[in-house]
Amino acid sequence: MKWLKSKTEQGLTKLLKHGSGDFRFDPKNIRHRLMASIEQTKPHPIKHFRLNRVFKFSASFAGFVLIVSATFAFASNQVPGDKLFALNKAGESVILSLPMPAEQRAQVRDYIVDQRFEALDAVNLAPGTKSLETIKESDESLMRAVQEISKNKQKLEAKGKTKQAAKLEVILDNLQKKAADREKIIQKLEDETEDEETKARIHQHLEQIKNSREKARLEIKRFQNPESESDQILF
Amino acid sequence: MGCNELHQNSINMIEEIDVQNLVRRAQDGEQEAFGLIYDNYAQPIYNFLMSKVRHREVCEDLVHTVFLKAWMNLKSYQPRPSAKFSTWLYQIANYTLIDHWRTKKPTVELDDVENLAAFAVDPAHYEEYSYLWQAIRQLPLNYQTVLDLRFKQDLSVEETAHIMRKTSVGIRVLQHRALKALKNKLVES
Numbered sequence: 001m002k003w004l005k006s007k008t009e010q011g012l013t014k015l016l017k018h019g020s021g022d023f024r025f026d027p028k029n030i031r032h033r034l035m036a037s038i039e040q041t042k043p044h045p046i047k048h049f050r051l052n053r054v055f056k057f058s059a060s061f062a063g064f065v066l067i068v069s070a071t072f073a074f075a076s077n078q079v080p081g082d083k084l085f086a087l088n089k090a091g092e093s094v095i096l097s098l099p100m101p102a103e104q105r106a107q108v109r110d111y112i113v114d115q116r117f118e119a120l121d122a123v124n125l126a127p128g129t130k131s132l133e134t135i136k137e138s139d140e141s142l143m144r145a146v147q148e149i150s151k152n153k154q155k156l157e158a159k160g161k162t163k164q165a166a167k168l169e170v171i172l173d174n175l176q177k178k179a180a181d182r183e184k185i186i187q188k189l190e191d192e193t194e195d196e197e198t199k200a201r202i203h204q205h206l207e208q209i210k211n212s213r214e215k216a217r218l219e220i221k222r223f224q225n226p227e228s229e230s231d232q233i234l235f
Numbered sequence: 236m237g238c239n240e241l242h243q244n245s246i247n248m249i250e251e252i253d254v255q256n257l258v259r260r261a262q263d264g265e266q267e268a269f270g271l272i273y274d275n276y277a278q279p280i281y282n283f284l285m286s287k288v289r290h291r292e293v294c295e296d297l298v299h300t301v302f303l304k305a306w307m308n309l310k311s312y313q314p315r316p317s318a319k320f321s322t323w324l325y326q327i328a329n330y331t332l333i334d335h336w337r338t339k340k341p342t343v344e345l346d347d348v349e350n351l352a353a354f355a356v357d358p359a360h361y362e363e364y365s366y367l368w369q370a371i372r373q374l375p376l377n378y379q380t381v382l383d384l385r386f387k388q389d390l391s392v393e394e395t396a397h398i399m400r401k402t403s404v405g406i407r408v409l410q411h412r413a414l415k416a417l418k419n420k421l422v423e424s
Contacts, residue, residue, distance in 0.1 A: 008414075008418060009411075009414050012414050012417060012418060012421075013385075013386050013414070015364075015367060016367070016382060016386035016387060017386050017387070017389070018364070020282075020386070020387035021355060021357055022278055022282055022355070023281060023282055023285045023286075023355055024355060025277070025278055025281045025285075025295075027273070027274065027277040027278065027281075029295070030277065030295055030298055030299050030302075031270065031273055031274070031277070033299055034270075034273060034299055034302050034303060034306075035266065035270060037299070037303050038266050038269065038303070038306050039266070041303065041306065041307060043262075043264070043306060043307055043308070043309050043310050
C-alpha cells in the first residue's frame with residue numbers, strides 16, 4: 001500500500017514538474033521601475049547595527065569584569081610586601097563596605113586577621129625584608145577587628161541581643177588566642193633583627209598587638225561580669 | 236525531469252557563487268549589481284507569484300515590491316551554507332503574497348475572463364495541463380505554496396522550510412497532505 005502511495009505521489013510530482021513553465025513576462029518594464037525606485041530609496045541600515053553595538057559593549061564590559069575579577073582573585077593571594085597587596089586590601093575594603101549582619105562582619109574581620117597571621121607565619125619560616133610590613137599589617141588588622149567587633153558587641157548587648165553578642169565574643173576570644181601565639185613569633189623576629197630602627201618599629205607593633213589583645217580580653221571579661229563597670233572598655 | 240531541466244524554462248540561472256558576489260556588491264550600494272540579481276530571479280519569482288495571483292498587473296506590482304523590499308533589506312541578508320540567495324527572495328515573495336491576500340482589493344479574476352494559458356510562454360503547454368491548474372487552484376494557499384516551491388521551483392525541503400518558516404518535518408507533512416488533496420481534486424474532476 002505504501003508502495004502504491006509513493007507511486008501515486010511520484011506520478012503527481014512528475015505531473016507538477018511537467019506542468020510548470022514560464023509565464024509571459026516583460027521584465028524590462030519592471031526593471032526600469034525598480035531601478036527608478038532604488039535610485040530614490042536608500043537601503044535600510046543593518047538592523048543588527050544597534051545589536052552589534054550592544055553586543056560589542058557587553059563583550060567589552062564582560063572582558064573588563066573578567067580582567068578585574070581575575071586581578072582581584074590573583075591579588076587575594078598577595079601578602080604584605082607584594083606588589084598587588086594594595087589591591088588585595090582594596091578588595092577587602094569593598095567587601096567590608098557591603099551591608100551585612102554584625103556576626104558576618106566579625107567573621108570577615110576574623111578571616112582578614114587570619115590571612116595576615118598566616119603571612120606572619122611564613123615570614124617566621126623564612127625571615128626577610130617583608131617582616132616589618134607583615135607585622136605592621138598584622139597589628140593593624142587585629143586592632144581594627146577588635147575595635148569593630150567590640151563596638152558591635154556592645155551595641156547588641158544594649159539592644160538585649162545577648163545570643164548574637166555571645167557569638168561575637170567567641171570570635172573575639174579566638175582572635176586574642178591567635179594574637180597571643182603570634183606575639184611570640186614577633187618577639188622572635190624582633191630579637192633576630194639587627195637594625196635598631198627596624199627593631200624599634202617591630203617592638204612598637206608588638207606592643208600594639210598586646211594592647212589589642214588585652215582590649216579583647218577585657219571586653220570578654222566585661223561580658224562575663226557585666227556589673228564590673230571598672231573593666232568596661234569604651235572604643 | 237530534474238531541477239536543471241526545470242530551470243531551463245527560466246532565464247539562464249547563474250551560479251550561486253556569482254550570485255553571492257553580486258549580492259556583496261549590491262550590499263555595498265552598487266545598483267547595477269542588484270539589477271543583475273533582478274535579471275536572474277525576476278522570471279522565477281514572477282512564475283511563483285503568477286501561479287497564485289493570476290492577475291498580470293497585480294503580479295507585476297508584486298514583483299516590483301518583492302525586489303524593492305529585497306534592496307531595502309539587503310544589508311541584513313547574511314549568506315548561509317544551507318540556503319541559497321533565492322531562498323531569501325522566495326521568503327520575501329511568500330510574505331509579500333500573504334500581505335497581498337490580507338489586503339487585496341476586489342479584482343476581476345483572470346480565470347473568469349481568460350484561460351491562464353493566455354499568459355503562458357507556451358500556451359499549448361498550459362492548455363495541456365489546465366486541469367492540473369484548476370485542481371491546484373482549489374487547494375488551500377499553503378498547499379499551493381508547498382507544491383509550487385517543491386516541484387515547480389524545485390527547491391529542497393530545507394529551502395522550502397526556510398521560506399515558509401516551518402521545520403523540515405513540517406514541510407514533508409504539508410507536502411504529503413497537499414499531494415493527497417491534489418490527487419482527490421484530480422479524481423473529482
